[in-house]
Amino acid sequence: MKEMMRLFFTFLKIGMFTFGGGYAMIALLRDEFVEKKKWITNDMFLDMVAIAESTPGPIAVNSATYIGYQISGFWGALVSTAAVCIPSFSIIYVISLYFDRFLELTYVGYALEGIQACVVYLIFSAAVRMTKEVCHTFFHRVIVVLVFAAMLLLSLLSVSFSAVFYIVICGLAGVAQYLAGILSKRRSEK
């Protein structure tokens, strides 16, 4: 029970101070669980980061579930995940009550002109960073170009084609490419 309480409050604290997305949080998590509390080893932590990065869902949620489970099983996972969400849930709920009225203020309207440009800049620079990181092979570059062109064109033509389909199609193309690689290797061995 004492362990649960500590998990709960640690993740509550982490949920409260994770500005700027998951990667800022990884340093904080490492400090808390590996350095200070020594609840998990550094190797386990690195494993966890690799898993959190390649499974769907926000990294904050993934790592809370994983670490919570390692330390005190199913309920630990549940308590940690709830705790990491509680701060932002409460803050955003309060904001949602006043958001519309806030947007109607004249000066907020002026500020939003600048903020819109900023949001586009933030998303654009994140996208450029992500694209640079993933263009390792010819196959990956083809995916980037095709998906980018298709999404841009279909959006401008107002054709609805969900992002889910792009993700699933590309994933399956990756598996197909892998299988084709195995087949051609076998054939050349014969």
Place this chain on the structure above:
Amino acid sequence: MIYVQLFLEFLKIGAVSFGGGYGMISLIRETVLKNQWLTDDEFMAFVAVSESTPGPLAVNMATFVGASQGGIPGAFLATLGVVLPALILMLLIASCIQNLLKYAGVKAFLSAVRPCIAALVLATAVVMGLQVFGGIKHLEDAFVPYYDRIFVFLVLSVWGVLAGKAKRKAPSPVWMIVVSAGLGIFIKCI
């Protein structure tokens, strides 16, 4: 039934949101616009709010949209939906399929999904940019430049490049939002 719809739409986002941070922005934008839960302007204002408050964008967006469409139960169900896939998958990985990510097929799937996500984010940034800076929403729309927004974008780009040149860390998003808001007000007032 709004509660079921909120839960299912955010469950979908949670299930395919690989890549953290802005990785899920294409799908989130598509979902809130399609259901008319937010307008484009409100969406961008909320991205700025989410950058300046703790918590991942997907969770914040779920709480906000849920609260505005269905009060506290709506906020709770939407947030539960976005968290649930990650929670279940991480529990499975931590407890019984630890090696899931070591299978070559799974690796091939993920390695093709990553460039796809990067391209989706890039395309989303360009679509938003065309609209914010040039008033272009559809292919046949005329280009109507918004000079004040373009000016803010250029200031941010120069700032980002200079920080990169000086080998300093990129300026924090919160700072960029504050400066852009100030610039927006300043331009309108002179």
